[in-house]
Amino acid sequence: xxxxxxxxxxxxxxxxxxVRRVVSLAGVRQCGKTTLVRHLLGGGTTFRSLDDPLLLRxxxxxxxxxxxxxxxxxxxxxxxxxxxLLPLIKMAVDESSRCGQFLLTGSANIAALPQIAESLAGRxxxxxxxxxxxxxxxxxxxxxxQNVFNGRVPDRPAEADREAILRLAFRGGYPEALALDESxxxxxxxxxxxxxxxxxxxxxxxxxxxxxxxQLVEVLAAWSAKELNFAEMGSTIGIARQxxxxxxxxLEMLYLFEQVPCWIATDYARVGRRPKWYCADxxxxxxxxxWRFDEVVQNPDRAGKLLETFVFHELAAxxxxxxxxxxxxxxxxxxxxxxxVESERGDLLGIEVxxxxxxxxxxxxGLFWFREHIAKTRRFTGxxxxxxxxxxxxxxxxxxxxxxALWESEGD
Numbered sequence: 028x029x030x031x032x033x034x035x036x037x038x039x040x041x042x043x044x045x046v047r048r049v050v051s052l053a054g055v056r057q058c059g060k061t062t063l064v065r066h067l068l069g070g071g072t073t074f075r076s077l078d079d080p081l082l083l084r085x086x087x088x089x090x091x092x093x094x095x096x097x098x099x100x101x102x103x104x105x106x107x108x109x110x111x112l113l114p115l116i117k118m119a120v121d122e123s124s125r126c127g128q129f130l131l132t133g134s135a136n137i138a139a140l141p142q143i144a145e146s147l148a149g150r151x152x153x154x155x156x157x158x159x160x161x162x163x164x165x166x167x168x169x170x171x172x173q174n175v176f177n178g179r180v181p182d183r184p185a186e187a188d189r190e191a192i193l194r195l196a197f198r199g200g201y202p203e204a205l206a207l208d209e210s211x212x213x214x215x216x217x218x219x220x221x222x223x224x225x226x227x228x229x230x231x232x233x234x235x236x237x238x239x240x241x242q243l244v245e246v247l248a249a250w251s252a253k254e255l256n257f258a259e260m261g262s263t264i265g266i267a268r269q270x271x272x273x274x275x276x277x278l279e280m281l282y283l284f285e286q287v288p289c290w291i292a293t294d295y296a297r298v299g300r301r302p303k304w305y306c307a308d309x310x311x312x313x314x315x316x317x318w319r320f321d322e323v324v325q326n327p328d329r330a331g332k333l334l335e336t337f338v339f340h341e342l343a344a345x346x347x348x349x350x351x352x353x354x355x356x357x358x359x360x361x362x363x364x365x366x367x368v369e370s371e372r373g374d375l376l377g378i379e380v381x382x383x384x385x386x387x388x389x390x391x392x393g394l395f396w397f398r399e400h401i402a403k404t405r406r407f408t409g410x411x412x413x414x415x416x417x418x419x420x421x422x423x424x425x426x427x428x429x430x431x432a433l434w435e436s437e438g439d
Contacts, residue, residue: 032059032159032163032164032166032202033163033166034059034063034156034163035160035162035163035168035169035344035345035348036052036063036154036155036156036347036348037063037067039154039348040052040063040064040067040130040154041067043152043154044100044126044127044130045126045127046126046152047127047150047151047152048120048123048124048125048126048127048128048129048150049116049120049128049129049130049131049147049150049151049152050127050129050130050131050151050152050154051106051130051131051132051133051137051138051151051152051153051154052064052130052131052132052154052155052156053132053133053134053135053136053137053138053153053154053155053156053282054134054155054156054157054158054282055134055157055158055281055282055283055307055308056134056219056223056227056281057201057202057203057219058156058157058158058159058200058201058202058282059156059158059159059202060104060132060133060134060156061076061104061132062202063156064102064104064130064132068100068102068130071098071099071100072098072099072100072101072102073096073098073100073101073102074102074104075101075102075103075104076104076105077103077104077105077106077108077109078104078105078108083108083109086103086108086109086111086112087109087111090109090111090112090115091115093109093112094112094115094116094119099127099128100127100128100129100130101128101129101130102129102130102131102132103129103130103131103132104132104133105132105133105134105135106131106132106133106137107133107134107135107137107231110137113147116129116131116147117147117150120147120150134223134227134281134282135227135231135280135281135282136279136280136281136282138151138153139280154347155282155347157200157307157308157340157343157344157347158199158200158201158202158307158308158310158340159200159201159202159205160200160340160341160344160345160434161195161200161341161433161434162341162344162433162434163200164200164205165434167434167435169344169345169348169349171345171432171433171434172342172345172349172351172368172370172376173349175376175408175410176370176374176376176408178408180408180410180418180426180428180432181418181428181429181432181435182418183418184416184417185415185416185417185429185430185431185432185435186431186435187429187430187431188384188414188416189382189383189384189414190324192334192414192430192431193320193323193324193330193333193334193382193414194320195337196309196310196333196334196336196337197209197309197310197313197318197320197323197333198212199212199216199308199309199310199311199312199313199314200308200310200340201215201216201219201308201310201311204216204310209319209320212314213313213314213317216310216311216314216315217314217315219311220244220283220311220314220315223281223283224237224240224241224244225237227281228240228277228278228281231277231280231281233273234274234277235270236266236270239264239265239266239270239274240274242264243260243264243266243271243274243275243278244278244283244315245315245316246260246263246264247275247278247284247304247306248306248311248312248315248316250304251284251304251305251306251312251332251335251336252303252304252305252331252332252335252336252339253303253304254301254302254303254304254357255301255302255304257271257272257275282307283306283307283311284304284305284306284307285304285305285307285343286302286303286304286305287302287303287304287305287339287353287354287355287366288300288302288354289301289302289303289354289355289356289357290354290355290356290364290367290369290401292401300357301357302355303355305335305336305339305340306336307340308340309333309336309337309340312332312333312336313333327382330382331380331382334380334382334414334430335365335380338365338378338380338412338430338433339353339366341433341434342366342368342378342433345433346368349370349371350371351368351369351370351371352368352369353366353367353368354366354367354368354369355367356377356393356397356401362393362396362397362400363393364378364379364393364394364397365378365379365380366378366380367397373405373406374405374406374407374408375402375405375406375407375408376407376408376409376410377393377394377397377398377402377407377408377409377410378409378410378411378412379391379393379394379409379410379411379412380411380412380430381411381412381413381414382413382414383413383414383415384413384414384415384416385413385415386411386413386419386421386427388421388422390411390427391409391411391421391422391425394409394410394411394425395409395422395425397409398424407424408424409424409425409426410425410426410427410428411425411426411427411428412428412429412430412432412433413427413428413429413430414429414430415427415429416429417429418432
């Protein structure tokens with residue numbers, strides 16, 4: 028199925044290769060990077076994966092020879108396994124200003140590696156590929172954020188109800204797991220995670236407590252859509268704060284978890300504001316926590332965590348394309364907004380996520396407060412995403428909108 032689906036990021040990759048010498052396309056393992064690249068690039072391209080032991084040995088023992096090729100573009104997959112290639116890539120692109128010389132793909136955020144800052148600063152375009160969105164699976168264009176920021180909130184009846192939406196969230200977006208039933212998909216995702224923890228983390232961190240690492244993954248999944256309390260987490264698992272920071276950082280570099288910063292008006296106001304953390308795929312979160320769908324539907328806390336993690340993934344994929352920032356808001360007085368999306372031109376969209384199929388005006392209280400006290404003169408739109416089927420107005424610039432509008436936006 029993955030080979031038949033068009034990825035939203037394709038056009039961004041094509042454009043980046045036309046204007047930059049080196050392009051990095053990164054994302055969690057099995058999200059479809061290799062499929063995208065192989066279908067995107069035809070003749071004149073050489074693909075070399077460092078998952079191949081022989082090629083990895085070549086890259087480590089003879090990096091200059093490994094990079095020699097007559098191809099117009101050399102694709103190096105899983106570059107984090109051989110960071111010593113970076114200075115030689117820098118030398119190559121410094122000698123030639125031709126665009127599209129290297130496409131670096133990988134399951135780790137190589138932009139966070141110290142060698143990148145030293146070697147490819149200003150020469151590298153960094154792009155992120157996430158697991159599949161519902162829009163990509165359905166062949167729909169990514170227009171929700173564009174439409175909302177242009178004042179066109181989708182208002183046609185939704186196609187999906189609460190159970191259907193939660194089922195989509197529970198499934199997640201890993202291409203290979205889409206067609207599996209619930210039991211097989213859970214087993215696939217658990218095996219997938221075990222392989223990453225056993226293999227990929229060794230390239231990024233010195234993991235001494237693998238038992239604690241596995242427990243940490245479960246704790247992080249349980250805390251998805253919340254602010255992390257590192258002191259409480261460290262005492263629960265029984266590891267020192269420095270070790271905890273290292274392990275969490277490694278999991279973040281592998282795109283398994285992601286932090287969403289608190290929206291602030293000034294750098295000074297950032298002090299004391301915690302980020303919220305999300306599992307990068309709602310299906311993976313469900314598998315890590317060993318949830319069963321029939322239990323999730325009946326459990327408000329689990330359904331809320333699942334839906335908010337799912338909505339984050341759908342929003343973030345569109346924000347990546349539209350160069351929007353995604354934040355949350357919470358202050359010391361407990362004023363909260365689940366998501367604040369900031370457009371390139373500075374317009375703001377506040378989003379609350381609600382698992383119920385009914386909405387009351389009280390559900391907008393955080394959005395009204397944010398508009399009056401924080402957004403002020405900025406153009407602001409407030410939305411409560413819920414599992415009902417109709418778009419309903421709740422005052423100037425405030426609307427209840429079906430979650431399915433994220434992929435059923437007008438203009439399809």
